[in-house]
Amino acid sequence: xxxxxxxxxxxxxxxxxxxxxxxxxxxxxxxxxxxxxxxxxxxxxxxxxxxxxxxxxxxxxxxxxxxxxxxxxxxxxxxxxxxxxxxxxxxxxxxxxxxxxxxxxxxxxxxxxxxxxxxxxxxxxxxxxxxxxxxxxxxxxxxxxxxxxxxxxxxxxxxxxxxxxxxxxxxxxxxxxxxxxxxxxxxxxxxxxxxxxxxxxxxxxxxxxxxxxxxxxxxxxxxxxxxxxxxxxxxxxxxxxxxxxxxxxxxxxxxxxxxxxxxxxxxxxxxxxxxxxxxxxxxxxxxxxxxxxxxxxxxxxxxxxxxxxxxxxxxxxxxxxxxxxxxxxx
Amino acid sequence: xxxxxxxxxxxxxxxxxxxxxxxxxxxxxxxxxxxxxxxxxxxxxxxxxxxxxxxxxxxxxxxxxxxxxxxxxxxxxxxxxxxxxxxxxxxxxxxxxxxxxxxxxxxxxxxxxxxxxxxxxxxxxxxxxxxxxxxxxxxxxxxxxxxxxxxxxxxxxxxxxxxxxxxxxxxxxxxxxxxxxxxxxxxxxxxxxxxxxxxxxxxxxxxxxxxxxxxxxxxxxxxxxxxxxxxxxxxxxxxxxxxxxxxxxxxxxxxxxxxxxxxxxxxxxxxxxxxxxxxxxxxxxxxxxxxxxxxxxxxxxxxxxxxxxxxxxxxxxxxxxxxxxxxxxxxxxxxxxxxxxxxxxxxxxxxxxxxxxxxxxxxxxxxxxxxxxxxxxxxxxxxxxxxxxxxxxxxxxxxxxxxxxxxxxxxxxxxxxxxxxxxxxxxxxxxxxxxxxxxxxxxxxxxxxxxxxxxxxxxxxxxxxxxxxxxxxxxxxxxxxxxxxxxxxxxxxxxxxxxxxxxxxxxxxxxxxxxxxxxxxxxxxxxxxxx
Numbered sequence: 001x002x003x004x005x006x007x008x009x010x011x012x013x014x015x016x017x018x019x020x021x022x023x024x025x026x027x028x029x030x031x032x033x034x035x036x037x038x039x040x041x042x043x044x045x046x047x048x049x050x051x052x053x054x055x056x057x058x059x060x061x062x063x064x065x066x067x068x069x070x071x072x073x074x075x076x077x078x079x080x081x082x083x084x085x086x087x088x089x090x091x092x093x094x095x096x097x098x099x100x101x102x103x104x105x106x107x108x109x110x111x112x113x114x115x116x117x118x119x120x121x122x123x124x125x126x127x128x129x130x131x132x133x134x135x136x137x138x139x140x141x142x143x144x145x146x147x148x149x150x151x152x153x154x155x156x157x158x159x160x161x162x163x164x165x166x167x168x169x170x171x172x173x174x175x176x177x178x179x180x181x182x183x184x185x186x187x188x189x190x191x192x193x194x195x196x197x198x199x200x201x202x203x204x205x206x207x208x209x210x211x212x213x214x215x216x217x218x219x220x221x222x223x224x225x226x227x228x229x230x231x232x233x234x235x236x237x238x239x240x241x242x243x244x245x246x247x248x249x250x251x252x253x254x255x256x257x258x259x260x261x262x263x264x265x266x267x268x269x270x271x272x273x274x275x276x277x278x279x280x281x282x283x284x285x286x287x288x289x290x291x292x293x294x295x296x297x298x299x300x301x302x303x304x305x306x307x308x309x310x311x312x313x314x315x316x317x318x319x320x321x322x323x324x325x326x327x328x329x330x
Numbered sequence: 331x332x333x334x335x336x337x338x339x340x341x342x343x344x345x346x347x348x349x350x351x352x353x354x355x356x357x358x359x360x361x362x363x364x365x366x367x368x369x370x371x372x373x374x375x376x377x378x379x380x381x382x383x384x385x386x387x388x389x390x391x392x393x394x395x396x397x398x399x400x401x402x403x404x405x406x407x408x409x410x411x412x413x414x415x416x417x418x419x420x421x422x423x424x425x426x427x428x429x430x431x432x433x434x435x436x437x438x439x440x441x442x443x444x445x446x447x448x449x450x451x452x453x454x455x456x457x458x459x460x461x462x463x464x465x466x467x468x469x470x471x472x473x474x475x476x477x478x479x480x481x482x483x484x485x486x487x488x489x490x491x492x493x494x495x496x497x498x499x500x501x502x503x504x505x506x507x508x509x510x511x512x513x514x515x516x517x518x519x520x521x522x523x524x525x526x527x528x529x530x531x532x533x534x535x536x537x538x539x540x541x542x543x544x545x546x547x548x549x550x551x552x553x554x555x556x557x558x559x560x561x562x563x564x565x566x567x568x569x570x571x572x573x574x575x576x577x578x579x580x581x582x583x584x585x586x587x588x589x590x591x592x593x594x595x596x597x598x599x600x601x602x603x604x605x606x607x608x609x610x611x612x613x614x615x616x617x618x619x620x621x622x623x624x625x626x627x628x629x630x631x632x633x634x635x636x637x638x639x640x641x642x643x644x645x646x647x648x649x650x651x652x653x654x655x656x657x658x659x660x661x662x663x664x665x666x667x668x669x670x671x672x673x674x675x676x677x678x679x680x681x682x683x684x685x686x687x688x689x690x691x692x693x694x695x696x697x698x699x700x701x702x703x704x705x706x707x708x709x710x711x712x713x714x715x716x717x718x719x720x721x722x723x724x725x726x727x728x729x730x731x732x733x734x735x736x737x738x739x740x741x742x743x744x745x746x747x748x749x750x751x752x753x754x755x756x757x758x759x760x761x762x763x764x765x766x767x768x769x770x771x772x773x774x775x776x777x778x779x780x781x782x783x784x785x786x787x788x789x790x791x792x793x794x795x796x797x798x799x800x801x802x803x804x805x806x807x808x809x810x811x812x813x814x815x816x817x818x819x820x821x822x823x824x825x826x827x828x829x830x831x832x833x834x835x836x837x838x839x840x841x842x843x844x845x846x847x848x849x850x851x852x853x854x855x856x857x858x859x860x861x
Contacts, residue, residue: 074468074511141427190438191438205431
């Protein structure tokens, strides 16, 4: 009888400990498709080896602001990997799906990689675009997405503003005028960074694309170095795309542990290497050194220093009736 | 060509006059647009020759100057052409950019329009009713309705208390919906006949269903309010999908609607359905009022299994069986714990014709324990349908100082066949060819049959029921024809015969004696609208 009980117990434990199929949904912003395609494969391999479980990570991409709103409206993301902290703050504040201090849960304010904003120009740079000043010339057509919906566009906008502040002795009025003139040269506003890349690269509109650094490198990789050049301006902004587990959704799905591990693995050697390989600037010194050659030197300002943080920047510039609404005339 | 001609002509002593538009190709071609005047020729001495030589030199010089002017003009023309081409190229490029921008803007506008359309509230009008809701379906309000116009025609009409009648059996506007994605609600008032065959007070508009359901997942839902108690299978079938106008004798022994809280769900895609809840408790076949009649509660529960529902075994996919039951205790005695008063003035049981054939005598009350058990099942395959149910209602009753534990039982079996070949289901029949005589479509036809019995505990007689008036057993068979014109309109006709054991031998004037004194034969019709 005891033997039978032992067999039953061992069998039950074996069944209970059996490998599971786990599904995660990563809701991300526009230009991270390729990054997370690579990373998901690597993480699934890592997790399989560690636990025996099979993880399939579904990806959802779009303008960062729109993606955050989708999560607020019920899109059941286990993790979010968005373009800026404000968008995850919005999820925390409006939907209460994760705590307000979510950014403290992972190193580097939950930003495992960084990026910046550069210029992608036509091959040979026919309009001789070297710096932000060149973007406000009357004959230059600039392509950038809508900062109301796109996280990347907000980085673009703030980078231009930061340049104008730097150039004009911190004169806000002059910075406002500069950005206003810049947006006069913007004929179309896509809702996301990938849409703007399509506008510039595939629809062949404009002389310069304000782009995530990784997006610019990707365009050259995909469409050929004979078609575009990257111009890194002397000054740009430090973009820190954050990541977070959406606690309540993960808890509901029973995926909290794997979701947490999914984000933590971004800081691993392999995760950092994948980030660098996809033209993001890795946080780890090792990966940063490995990929340093593909990034041009640039003076980087931060949102905290120049704009008082994302909450203030959002309220001042991008909220309804904010500066952007005042200066942009479609 | 033009310069060569000039030089040759000069050496030939010819004088040329160039047109003002010498740089114009059309005016300088070799076919003679240029004009020449030939002077007289003399063959005098050296003076004459030197003069001629000087003239020639002058002419040469003039020709050179002209040649240079022509070259300059031609160069200027080339420059102009290049400039024009460059300007034109710039203009074309500008236009090209503008066209591309417009095209892209149009693309973005279309994307925005699609996105905006997705965000628009949705309105739906169709066979399933009218509904409108938010784009994400998190908020939905739907309006449905049921209207049943019946007729009942009794044989030996003069001997039954029920009138031959055309009646509004059910008239229910139904409001249902969802709020915040996971919370469903249903509100069903009744403006029709209400409790079938009951006194006029029962036709007063009343609330039939009013509940809120929290749907965490299909497997886990919690419902609160007034709704059908989870016991009887036939009772749980929607009114609009019944095979006959009225439910069978077996439903006399299960609760109708009650107030309470219920945990329920469908596990494994409906292979297992469960419901368990705590309710105010109602008597058999009773429909609860909006407040409880006693301090104690009643527990209701039901398990139903469709083991092949998710398999590929089509013939068995719609085989289901289960059991429902209830357990309650009435510490405060009350007639509301006894069966309904349908068809009469005292609690009791009623026929297909909604006439009461059994009644407790005045002064009988429900006391202490009341439990029910109802094994049940159905089978649907293609046009064939079969449903069966057994019910035990075990109730303690008291009259004065005497009490008894009465165990009443009933069962029914019913079946049908859709003559036009459509599938029969627990949720009704959907005609393949909705009624439209203009194109020769007539809807779906179904024949149905049923047999049912109800046995009253013999211990009920004679103290708790009058054996001279109430029958101790009823046996009913019925056949019918259901015509489904479309998903919303249905016409029924059926005939029902109920025979009794016990009861009145003569011709009493009131139920239950008048009902049980002879078999009941009744012809039903129904016109039903549901959406």
